[in-house]
Amino acid sequence: MSSVESPPLRVVLCWHLHQPQYRDLLTGEYVLPWTYLHAIKDYLDMAVHLESNPAACAVVNFSPVLIEQIGDYSAQVSGWLQRERAIRDPLLRLLMPGGVPEDAAGRRAALQACVKAHRVHSIERFEPFQRLAGRAAQLLETGDMDAADAPFIADLAVWYHLAWLGETVRRGDPRVQDLLRREEAFSAAERRVLLEIIGEILAGLLPRYRRLMGNGQVELSISPWGHPILPLMLDFGSAREAWPDIVLPEAGEYPGGDDRAAWHLARAVQVFTQTFGVRPRGCWPSEGAVSEAALGMIDRFGFGWVATGGSVLRNSGAGESAGPHQPYRLQGRRLQCFFRDDELSDRIGFTYSTWHGDDAVSDLVRELETIDAADGAGRVVSIVLDGENAWEHYPFNAFYFLDGLYQRLADHPRLRLSTFSQCMAEDEAVRELPRLTAGSWVHGTFSTWIGEPAKNRAWEMLCEAKHVYDQVVVEGSLTEAQERAVENQLGVCEGSDWFWWFADRNPPQVVATFDALYRRHLMNLYRLLGVEAPAYLQRAFAHAHGGAELGGVMHRSGPG
Numbered sequence: 001m002s003s004v005e006s007p008p009l010r011v012v013l014c015w016h017l018h019q020p021q022y023r024d025l026l027t028g029e030y031v032l033p034w035t036y037l038h039a040i041k042d043y044l045d046m047a048v049h050l051e052s053n054p055a056a057c058a059v060v061n062f063s064p065v066l067i068e069q070i071g072d073y074s075a076q077v078s079g080w081l082q083r084e085r086a087i088r089d090p091l092l093r094l095l096m097p098g099g100v101p102e103d104a105a106g107r108r109a110a111l112q113a114c115v116k117a118h119r120v121h122s123i124e125r126f127e128p129f130q131r132l133a134g135r136a137a138q139l140l141e142t143g144d145m146d147a148a149d150a151p152f153i154a155d156l157a158v159w160y161h162l163a164w165l166g167e168t169v170r171r172g173d174p175r176v177q178d179l180l181r182r183e184e185a186f187s188a189a190e191r192r193v194l195l196e197i198i199g200e201i202l203a204g205l206l207p208r209y210r211r212l213m214g215n216g217q218v219e220l221s222i223s224p225w226g227h228p229i230l231p232l233m234l235d236f237g238s239a240r241e242a243w244p245d246i247v248l249p250e251a252g253e254y255p256g257g258d259d260r261a262a263w264h265l266a267r268a269v270q271v272f273t274q275t276f277g278v279r280p281r282g283c284w285p286s287e288g289a290v291s292e293a294a295l296g297m298i299d300r301f302g303f304g305w306v307a308t309g310g311s312v313l314r315n316s317g318a319g320e321s322a323g324p325h326q327p328y329r330l331q332g333r334r335l336q337c338f339f340r341d342d343e344l345s346d347r348i349g350f351t352y353s354t355w356h357g358d359d360a361v362s363d364l365v366r367e368l369e370t371i372d373a374a375d376g377a378g379r380v381v382s383i384v385l386d387g388e389n390a391w392e393h394y395p396f397n398a399f400y401f402l403d404g405l406y407q408r409l410a411d412h413p414r415l416r417l418s419t420f421s422q423c424m425a426e427d428e429a430v431r432e433l434p435r436l437t438a439g440s441w442v443h444g445t446f447s448t449w450i451g452e453p454a455k456n457r458a459w460e461m462l463c464e465a466k467h468v469y470d471q472v473v474v475e476g477s478l479t480e481a482q483e484r485a486v487e488n489q490l491g492v493c494e495g496s497d498w499f500w501w502f503a504d505r506n507p508p509q510v511v512a513t514f515d516a517l518y519r520r521h522l523m524n525l526y527r528l529l530g531v532e533a534p535a536y537l538q539r540a541f542a543h544a545h546g547g548a549e550l551g552g553v554m555h556r557s558g559p560g
Helices: 034-052 064-083 104-113 119-123 127-142 150-164 167-172 174-182 188-214 230-234 236-241 257-276 292-300 310-315 342-354 357-373 395-411 420-426 453-475 480-493 496-501 508-529
Strands: 009-017 058-062 218-222 305-309 328-330 336-340 380-386 415-418 431-433
Touching: 009 034, 009 357, 009 395, 009 420, 034 064, 034 150, 034 167, 034 188, 034 395, 058 064, 058 188, 064 188, 064 257, 104 127, 104 150, 119 127, 119 150, 119 395, 127 150, 150 174, 150 188, 167 174, 167 395, 174 188, 188 218, 188 257, 218 257, 218 420, 230 236, 230 257, 230 292, 257 292, 257 480, 305 310, 305 420, 310 336, 336 380, 336 420, 342 357, 342 380, 357 395, 357 415, 395 415, 415 420, 453 480, 453 496, 453 508, 480 508, 496 508
Parallel strands: 009 058, 009 380, 009 415, 058 218, 305 336, 328 431
Antiparallel strands: 328 336
16 A cells, blocks of 8 residues: 555644652642642643644543542632632742741742742743842842842742743733733732632633533543553563562561552542543553552553553563554453554653754654555554653743644644553454563663662652551541541552652652651651651651753653
8 A cells, every 4th residue: 555545644742741640648738749739831822722723633631630630720820810719829828918937947938939940941041030040039038038028929929920930921911911020019900810810720721621521622531640650550570571670668568459550540540530431441550650569450440441661561472473553452451552663752751851942843754754654554653751841941831842843733734642441442443462571661670660679668668658558548447538538648658759759869859858748748647546656757768860852850761
């Protein structure tokens, strides 16, 4: 069959939206603000780009802990605006009357928080913000917190949030444009307007994606509830399939891992269905982490498809003729597997941020045209990546790149945007995969989450806590409500993000922050169980000396 006669090449853009649980479930206080900041910037922009390009479509994957945090933030802002109830995020509180801390330590923390933005694309882009951030840096260096008065910190907080707003709202909302022109000395009424804008974005975000799903532009999918690495919960030994020499935790296995993995999947389906009104058809397993056992469990929960990294397919020895541009099915399974084109996905995540938007789009389209030139049936290119962290490294939050990408692909005669479920409905040519080597989208291994001393120590602490959890639950001393709270707290501790950060290659300050947050979650678990927490949870255990590429939180899927 000639390329002229063959059907168009299907292209699936899958954006994974995820933040770990930053909220202390006992106090309700947020330790880090990244959930709401990414919501008002990246999650909003990603939805508006699709709304602005009605011929385009994509897959958007949510983690349930993110969905729940967005809902909580929306309720917080609404509660303050309507009834002046407390906001439980110290950064967001800076916009409220009286929200600037009076003590020196609180003001130092406020200054440190309000300069955590991309230097070029956020701070230096706005002259007033650059001026305020420069002064904040001087005050932090000198330690003169007496000079960090409330009006200054309030102005700094306003500009921080203005810089974090999505490019689409900054261009489209006249209230934002009025604030940008104001430059300084923002009144309480003007700060309230900014809180109203933030509240509107948060309240409308999930309904916005639900509407996009309803009109066929978006297929929504889900990850397991707390974003755990399912294969490791089921069997630490699965890590040896792609890395035979790995040093595993002394604990040997995660106790009761099968039941906990099933709990995360069941909760994910529940949260998704309550939020979007339908059951999810697809699952992006946390970090694309799969094993034959994990796929079997996902299959039993009724999912139709999963996606993972192309390196997993390569490690699985599917043969020289096997490539990632087609759907697969593991022998004996109903579940279809789509494998990420790692090279193209990493170009968007890392390479194109320094290119002109039009050049980046043209380069990606040329690569897709090259793939299309190779004849074959059932062809689909899966481009899967983080839908939040990459864009801060692009000018204008990738406004021109994303807008141009959707337009070019939607208009292209040989490239057709699709979703995984559409591909399944249209094509019966699914290649059988004799076996699957357990791994993730990062290097095709689990090395990002296990195998280093600090990561293994984190697993051992979690295993010890799980043994205590099992003992207390078996004793039957908890009420039904207490048991639900304990289950949720354990689910948070089982998340993948803590182990991600306990690597020497990561930035030391960020590792220290996540070390403290992980131990805090574990201590809260012991408190809920009514058991004294081990003394070692008072001490940091993870130390690092590196830094992620681009200074951010992402790593390439392979060497690079």
